[in-house]
Amino acid sequence: MSEWDFSFLLRRYHVILDGLYGTLALAAVTLAVSLLLGIIAGMGRTSRSATLRAAATCYVEFFRNIPALVQVFWFFYVFPILTGIQENPFISAATALSFYSGAFFAEIYRSGIQSIERSQWDAGKALGFGYFRTMRYVVLPPAIKRMIPALTNQSIEVVKLTTVASTIAYHELLYQGQLLSQTEFRPLESYTVVAAILIGILVLLSYGSTRLERRLARSE
Amino acid sequence: MNYEWDFLVVFRHFDFLLQGAVGTLKLAGMSMTIALPLGLMLAIVRILRVPVLSLLSVIYIDLFRASASLILIFWFFFAFPILIHVDFGPFTAASLALGLQAAAYLAEVYRSGILSIGRGQWDAARALGMGYLLAMRYVILPQAIRRVVPVIFTRLVDLLKTTSLAAAISYDELVHHAQRLSSDTFRPIETFTVVALMFFVTIFTCSQLTRRLERHLARSD
Secondary structure, three states: OOOOOOOHHHHHHHHHHHHHHHHHHHHHHHHHHHHHHHHHHHHHHOOOOHHHHHHHHHHHHHHHOOOHHHHHHHHHHHHHHHHOOOOOHHHHHHHHHHHHHHHHHHHHHHHHHHOOOHHHHHHHHHOOOOHHHHHHHHHHHHHHHHHHHHHHHHHHHHHHHHHHHHHHOOOOHHHHHHHHHHHHOOHHHHHHHHHHHHHHHHHHHHHHHHHHHHHHHHHO | OOOOOOOHHHHHOHHHHHHHHHHHHHHHHHHHHHHHHHHHHHHHHHHHOOHHHHHHHHHHHHHHHOOOHHHHHHHHHHHHHHHHOOOOOHHHHHHHHHHHHHHHHHHHHHHHHHHOOOHHHHHHHHHOOOOHHHHHHHHHHHHHHHHHHHHHHHHHHHHHHHHHHHHHHOOOOHHHHHHHHHHHHOOHHHHHHHHHHHHHHHHHHHHHHHHHHHHHHHHHO
């Protein structure tokens, strides 16, 4: 009969804190890079040039149809050979997860940009704006407002995805949980704590995003 | 870069990868068997507004949707057996984790389908003398499920992609077999390239079929 016993956490809370830091660092870098990749690929998908459209479509279809775990392993093994630098779990995981999430962000941008009426583009042209300035000042501001719910949802997915990096021994929450469970012989408590912390982060994030959406809806 | 690619080694052991693929499909099948009916039950209970049960259903759905699949897999493999004093293997743990989570996602899909059916249909069913459950079974659900079939398929394709995470608890599926093969042959890049392509072909084909089904249903509506 096992009794719940969380007392070891008082001694070893820094293990969890390290993991929390690892998760947040990986999530932040992945989010920044994948939002950027997504906007580039999203612009490619809506471009007038057939070559750019094809290239962006290939990127999106390829990366979102392969499991994130397979991409993480692939980058983990390919990096040292391509660059000659030693395997680095953080860089491998951030690269793989950014490419993977970037493909999902691209589709969000695409549908957002396509939801803006053609007349807005004509208005931009009438003001003497080129493609990029029309995009930047006329099309993107209202488009991004419409995309906010989808963007925040996908960002939450990114935070969940960071757990995959534990498989290449990157020190995030789940990996630190494994470490605790093995050194303290307390799998039940270790995994429950890790699960609870991540759920806590995600609940906070989704609460924040609902408030943001409501504020934006009011200002519409 | 002077890396010499050698795919031949991988293809010589291709049957080993195929065995892994069978494991992937088994896990996906088992998880779907859990998720499809359970999701529907959760959705109906949530909509029915039964005092305690509906609240439990909402908590279940939110909890599983807010969890990372990989953590669930670890939890069901290492923690859950201690809690219930039953030992089980990676297949059971992974099917439970993925099936129970997919049920939460599917519940929201079913619910949106049921809520999209107009009041008029309920009134029509009542005019025929049907009670709540009969109306749900014969009038509402057939229309609701038809509307959300493409979304259900999208979720199931996602589930197929997620099964790869079971490799982390050494369940014999495609990615785990790839890990073993690459450590036997010292050819991780080639192995994972082949595995990535196997996943891509399967999942891309499924997504395209789903898209065609969606267009077909939209036209016949």
